[in-house]
Amino acid sequence: MGPTETGSGSSAVAELAEASRSGDRRATARLLSLVERGGPQADEVASATHFHVGGAHVVGVTGAPGSGKSTITNSLTTLLAEAGRRPAVLAVDPSSPLTGGAILGDRVRMNGAAEAGVFIRSMATRGHAGGLALAVPGAVRVLDAAGFDPVIIETVGVGQVEVDVTDAADTTVVVVAPGWGDAVQANKAGLLEVADLFVVNKADRPGADDARRDLDLMLDLSTITGRVGGERPSVTMTTATEGDGIAELAEAVVGHLGRLSDGEELAQRRERRRLAEVRAHLGHLLEGAGEEVLATEASKATNPAESPMMVARRLAAGLLG
Amino acid sequence: MVGTGLPIRVVLAKLGLDGHDRGLKVVARMLRDAGMEVVYLGLRQTTGSILNAVEQEDADVVGISMHNAGHLTLGPRIVSALADAGLDVPVVIGGIVPDVDLAELEAAGVAAVLGPGAPVDEVVSTVRAVAGHDGSD
Numbered sequence: 001m002g003p004t005e006t007g008s009g010s011s012a013v014a015e016l017a018e019a020s021r022s023g024d025r026r027a028t029a030r031l032l033s034l035v036e037r038g039g040p041q042a043d044e045v046a047s048a049t050h051f052h053v054g055g056a057h058v059v060g061v062t063g064a065p066g067s068g069k070s071t072i073t074n075s076l077t078t079l080l081a082e083a084g085r086r087p088a089v090l091a092v093d094p095s096s097p098l099t100g101g102a103i104l105g106d107r108v109r110m111n112g113a114a115e116a117g118v119f120i121r122s123m124a125t126r127g128h129a130g131g132l133a134l135a136v137p138g139a140v141r142v143l144d145a146a147g148f149d150p151v152i153i154e155t156v157g158v159g160q161v162e163v164d165v166t167d168a169a170d171t172t173v174v175v176v177a178p179g180w181g182d183a184v185q186a187n188k189a190g191l192l193e194v195a196d197l198f199v200v201n202k203a204d205r206p207g208a209d210d211a212r213r214d215l216d217l218m219l220d221l222s223t224i225t226g227r228v229g230g231e232r233p234s235v236t237m238t239t240a241t242e243g244d245g246i247a248e249l250a251e252a253v254v255g256h257l258g259r260l261s262d263g264e265e266l267a268q269r270r271e272r273r274r275l276a277e278v279r280a281h282l283g284h285l286l287e288g289a290g291e292e293v294l295a296t297e298a299s300k301a302t303n304p305a306e307s308p309m310m311v312a313r314r315l316a317a318g319l320l321g
Numbered sequence: 322m323v324g325t326g327l328p329i330r331v332v333l334a335k336l337g338l339d340g341h342d343r344g345l346k347v348v349a350r351m352l353r354d355a356g357m358e359v360v361y362l363g364l365r366q367t368t369g370s371i372l373n374a375v376e377q378e379d380a381d382v383v384g385i386s387m388h389n390a391g392h393l394t395l396g397p398r399i400v401s402a403l404a405d406a407g408l409d410v411p412v413v414i415g416g417i418v419p420d421v422d423l424a425e426l427e428a429a430g431v432a433a434v435l436g437p438g439a440p441v442d443e444v445v446s447t448v449r450a451v452a453g454h455d456g457s458d
Contacts, residue, residue, distance in 0.1 A: 095358075
């Protein structure tokens with residue numbers, strides 16, 4: 001059943017939103033499909049959910065492929081669900097740039113969370129770079145309005161520069177595994193700078209203590225990274241498959257929200273989140289418009305004296321009026 | 322960007338105690354390469370866990386892989402469980418299914434059966450046909 005069958009008009013969307021708020025998970029799932037699809041119906045969903053967001057704690061979990069993001073998310077949300085919270089997960093995996101297809105495999109590691117009643121939705125990036133899907137902020141709103149809290153965003157497996165998640169989440173958790181890199185890697189610019197909390201997963205493996213030491217050293221040298229209320233980000237050691245360290249991680253995550261809420265930081269981050277969403281959609285729209293302009297203009301851009309940069313600037317001037 | 326319309330979403334799973342998941346992985350690749358989004362559940366799923374995933378993922382199709390001769394028991398069970406839950410989502414069974422069982426599965430509401438050696442085109446066109454839309458807008 002596709003989202004096309006939800007009927008037409010905003011009343012259908014409003015009904016879905018109402019059902020979703022009263023706990024109808026199928027309605028929530030349908031709203032997520034509409035958000036993913038984009039277009040006018042996604043706008044209706046945004047309108048229908050916007051005023052019902054309850055300020056769920058949005059937590060980003062990011063890190064390299066295979067570092068254990070899904071397993072950590074599974075253990076963490078299972079623990080939180082058992083403690084009476086209502087967690088939801090958005091698990092993002094990459095779409096093929098060639099066919100648009102995707103294998104969304106995060107649920108493989110989330111059987112425990114699914115059994116504990118955690119709402120899990122897999123999302124493909126559908127052409128969006130930066131480690132997330134364009135629809136993530138809208139999907140977070142749907143889950144928030146449906147009463148889920150926290151909402152965990154699990155990014156695609158990332159490298160060094162995919163930092164989009166920090167604009168989408170209140171709290172960003174970076175997961176590394178033993179052998180991920182050395183002290184020089186730890187001090188490179190990028191992902192590690194923007195984390196709020198660190199996890200060294202697979203802590204039962206050789207090299208885990210080295211990884212921790214490198215991260216600690218990096219964090220001790222930084223006056224910027226993750227400093228909220230003057231506190232240095234914590235490094236939690238976990239063996240997620242065994243559940244070891246997950247309670248400490250849950251404590252760190254909840255504690256971080258507390259520190260954000262103590263000052264202006266939470267409000268500032270959420271305002272930044274809104275701007276980042278506008279920027280992402282603007283980029284997407286310009287890209288779409290740009291493709292059309294390119295198709296018609298490219299053939300005219302044959303003047304060899306005009307560099308690619310100059311062509312781009314001329315086209316941008318045309319687009320932006 | 323290719324395929325930005327409305328990709329067909331397929332939940333793929335092994336049901337019960339059946340450890341042979343190579344076929345399922347191959348099918349996952351076939352469907353991915355045909356532009357579909359495959360929600361891969363993997364091994365040892367139950368009727369309940371599949372239902373749960375179909376609901377949360379807003380799936381268009383469920384694909385179950387069976388190599389342990391459980392298809393006559395578990396196939397109809399998942400079809401009726403989906404129907405009981407009000408989920409109008411077609412079930413495709415892949416794997417080892419003797420020809421003599423096909424009629425019974427069809428009667429039970431299984432949308433299609435794909436046997437060993439089914440070529441890529443057949444797998445893809447079958448899933449597209451039962452999904453009710455071709456993945457474009």
